[in-house]
Amino acid sequence: MISWGAALTLLVTTYMGEASIPGMAVAVTKDDQIVSVQGYGHDSTGALVTGRTKMAIASVSKSFTALAVRQLADEGEVDLDAPVFGSKVTVRNLLNHKSGISDKTLKEKSLPQPNSPQEAVERAAEVLRTAVPDGRFRYTNTNYHLLARVVEEASGENFNAYLKKHVFEPLGMRDTTAIDVTPRDLPPDFPKGFGHAYGVDVALTEPDRFVAGSDGVITTGDDMAKWLAAQPRLTPQGGMGWEEDDQGRLRHNGIWFTGTAGQLLTKDGYGIAVLSNSGLTLGNDGTFLLENGIADVVAGRTPPEPSSYRLLIDLVLAALTLTSVGLTVRALRRPRRFPKAWQVLRFVPLVVLLTMPSIIGVLYGGRDITFFQLVHYSLPLVVWLGVSSVMNLSVAVVRWRQ
Template identity: 75%
Template sequence: MILPLGALALLVSSFTADASYPGVAVAITRGDEVVAVRGFGHDSSGAPVTEHTKMAIASVSKAFTALAVRQLADAGEIDLDRPVFDSRVTPRQLLAHTSGISDRALPEKSLAQPDSPAQAVDRARDVLREARPDGRFRYTNTNYHLAARLVEEASGEEFNSYLDKHVFGPLGMTETVAITVTPRDLPPDYRKGHGYAYGFSVPLTEPDRFVAGSDGIVTTAADMAKWLAAQPELAPRDGMGWQEDPQGRLRHSGIWFTGTAGQLLTGSGYGIAVLSNSGVTLGNEGTYALENAIADLLDGKAPPPPSSYRLGIDLVLAALTVLSLGLCVRALRRPRRFARAWQVLRIVPLGLLLASPAVLGLLHGGGRDITFFQLAHYSLPLVVWLGVSSVMNISVAVVRWRR
């Protein structure tokens, strides 16, 4: 099929405009042939995004880690079904997220961040001893932090160096690097991604996080095209590093707080990669919908119209902030007598504010870990609303108690 590049440009542009993505890059392959590689929009410096613009692919990196483990297993250096790290957990279970480890057991973002895969193993020692693999899927970056250390132990090479020598190099991915800690290790030609609030995209620095093995690859659309074109030969096995969607297609999404990405292998033989320099927020859970729309276009179907709720959610939160402020100012100016016991309810917004990282992790991530600082990256309007409501309600409660 000859891809209608004009239709692709119109599709991507409509999605980026609707979801307020400043910049997007797309790579499309069919079999081992590259069909299209294009950039859209701009980076945080204002320069146009091209096929050579470096962007984070976040958890799409897990597919590369899984390939590294597979290479060493094929060479006889790793036994996928033999427990590792003095635990009951096998490499296969780590790669499939069935190790028994979860963010609840080890809150990987809230704890002190390691500086190497070896330190990540040390941090997880107690959890590893207690882990009981039961076949249940529990997604956590920790599994792939540990997988990175497996690569180091089996190869005798530092993890990022192994990827460069045995994965990126052979595939010709000369614009790709793997890092250990954000933002410290980001390459000098990487431009900041963006946060989003109240309709505005703002350049932001990615929070300090350990990302080796889990979500530490920075690459370009041009290099992702080479990666996708190699998949027929690499033939992803057992779904390790990939996930099956409801249509039976292999894919994986990636989210940073300042960027999102995704890759998709369709049943019709296409490979699709989308890289965006806009972070995950309420109403923007990544590039999943855009990948699906591109797949529809390639298969001759009419893609659904874009439908981002990003701005709508922030406007609702802004209205709630103004309403909370107005009601509390009115209550301060026209105090009425209430039973003191009822004033205890004024601390509810503060309780919600303090509990919001845990609640959000349960509602949107199945128990995923997030810090309060990262929550502010994820949804500043939510934090502002709860913060304003907390301060104003406590002020009203104090005034009425004193009166």
């Protein structure tokens, strides 16, 4: 029995309780050896999560795409510094998110979704013609959608089939697959992930999105352990589907609206993967902090006490919703106290509601999000703004008629 096994279980289960996460799988490796794979909690069918429970790893998938590109580069089939698709953008620019393309120049989620990497290139054609790589980091899934097509053109194979033949199967990742579109292409034995609202976890279907190359890998804790154990001989690099943190460790996190995941390679040879079936919400930005805590545990350090503001945020939003109703009832019962011109301020909640996708995008570094996806992100936030808008508009109409 590993010396830190009990400490790991305590950390993960405490974190799950604090953050209201129904199920998790955690894999730990040391150098090229698998040390531990554990499942915790349950999936949306009620079954216990195990090392073979299929879960989404979202943008952790980018490290698999980067490996495919590197394989083809090693074989001389891809020139990392050659421009692609008639643009000034090179393969290396795409890998490093320094292509000049961003969610601001191409609305990755709110535009009509492609169905294949070829269609993704067609959708990005105009942006590619005008993109100027300037060395600035701008994270967008579009870069990796385009890389999926680079793999197809260089290999002559379908991108997902390439990953299966040249990455998953050689590593023994028999329960891993890659898809093009959610939820259409999800495996039949893939249990839904969860959304969260007012302290309640609700099984949800992932919104319709194109995910090939960027965040389309569906895998298990067991298979992620095999992936991590292979990294010493795959020699991952920062900027090639991995990001270097402020401690010089390589990692990448992933976020779906119904699941989150992350992987971390420490300097002392440990590999850590966390798969969660609870999606992105206010107060749950992913598994980053848990990965750090696990790294502390396996290194013999005491991790920070897990904490989460997820429930508190939802309760505050619920209180604000009830307050909006109460203030409206009070305003309607009392005579008008302010000039009619001031009633225009009552349109503020509606304006905020309508612009909230843009506001959230700014908070997440300019990322694109649709209103439907915003509901998945925080139903309590949308409910508060919606109720407040209706209540304020009701008062405004009454006041203007007086």
